Amino acid sequence: MGPAAASVRARYLVYFQYLGTEFNGVAAIRGSQRAIGVQNYLEEAAKRLNSVVPVKFTISSRTDAGVHALSNAAHLDVQRRSGQPPFSPEVLAEALNAHLRHPAIRVLQAFRVPADFHARHAATSRTYLYRLATGCHRPDQLSVFERNRCWALRAGSLDVDAMQEAAQHLLGTHDFSAFQSAGSPATSSVRTLRRASVSPDLGSPFVLPQENRLQFWNLEFESQSFLYRQVRRMTAVLVAVGLGALMPAQVKVILESRDPLGRHQTRVAPAHGLFLKSVQYGSLAPASCALQDSPHGRHR
Structure with a gap:
């Protein structure tokens, strides 16, 4: 033996x-x-x-x-x-x-x-956090501690109410083909989005008082699983709504088109603003310290 x-x-x-x-x-x-x-x-x-x-x-x-x-x-x-x-x-x-x-x-x-446990197949929920910053008219205006940790937008503000309205169209079970990038190994593009939220961040501790023109925003998405680059593509569309380039109702039209090559949904939000926040497994408690961690070290 x-x-x-x-x-x-x-x-x-x-x-x-x-x-x-x-x-x-x-x-x-x-x-x-x-x-x-x-x-x-x-x-x-x-x-x-x-x-x-x-x-x-x-x-x-x-x-x-x-x-x-x-x-x-x-x-x-x-x-x-x-x-x-x-x-x-x-x-x-x-x-x-x-x-x-x-x-x-x-x-x-x-x-x-157990010996037959599988980390990918057994996951019951995944949550992603996407961080935005507004009021950053030049790249050098963003704190060095926040670079590569958020998508810095030149715009001074976002229409968050419109973004929240648009996000409601994404909730539920849909064919998310319109938000899937090429190269996905998934056999089905149907997913159930349980949560899509847009909220202001309380503020980065890495931003000085005199830099109060900067405002941070959190987008969170929860589903059992996501398609390739689905979160980054949904984020890009919601940002377009927040900037006034799209109306909230157009997000529903984009979703129902199932067309990933449409004029409004080809943009992909930068990778550096995206955080996988948590992976959960039914009754198995996730790492408690992981839930309390954030880009700034506090619970969200």
């Missing part, structure tokens, strides 16, 4: 967060010296666990280059040598953090889960 067969395999669900600015997305990049994903660093850290079988992370929610995560999730299997008990979830999380070689990645929490 080989060493792998004599050892016990333990499966874990791990929550982790990252600033996506320096990564080519969350997924591992194989065979490239220049592009690298968050998963590359996680799996490099996991090598130090001395698992009998190499540890692979199965990511819950793929994010593009430049997109951030307050809390993403993945499952992984660890097989210790024969006679060694499985790591406790706390020890596993501490060990991964100790061996992570990039300061923009942090493991939040780990759970022991």
Whole structure:
């Protein structure tokens, strides 16, 4: 009997967060010296666990280059040598953090889960946060601490009431083909959007009092799953409504057109304003610290 067969395999669900600015997305990049994903660093850290079988992370929610995560999730299997008990979830999380070689990645929490648990398929809810800033007439007017963490708009204000009205047309179960970018592996473009909200941010602590012309806004979207770049395309359309380029009723027309190449829906909001806020699994409690984290370190 080989060493792998004599050892016990333990499966874990791990929550982790990252600033996506320096990564080519969350997924591992194989065979490239220049592009690298968050998963590359996680799996490099996991090598130090001395698992009998190499540890692979199965990511819950793929994010593009430049997109951030307050809390993403993945499952992984660890097989210790024969006679060694499985790591406790706390020890596993501490060990991964100790061996992570990039300061923009942090493991939040780990759970022991059944051997057939799947981080992507078992997720019951995903929430994305998109951050906007208005009143930024030139790029150098945005705080260096906010760059790559929001979409800075030149406009001095947004018609938030119109954006909220437009967002209501997106709620419910629809064919979201009009908001899907090419390259999606999804077999169906039907999704159920449970929540779409537009609200003012209380204010960034990184903005000085004399920069009070700047106003921050949060858009949040919740669904069990999303299509490729769906959130960024919906955001771009809602911003167009807020700027007066579209009427709220036109969002319903765009949705019902199922046409991703229409004149108003081809724009994609920049990646750097998008955060995966949370991934939830039914009765399994998400990482408590992840829910309290935000781009500014406070609950939203």
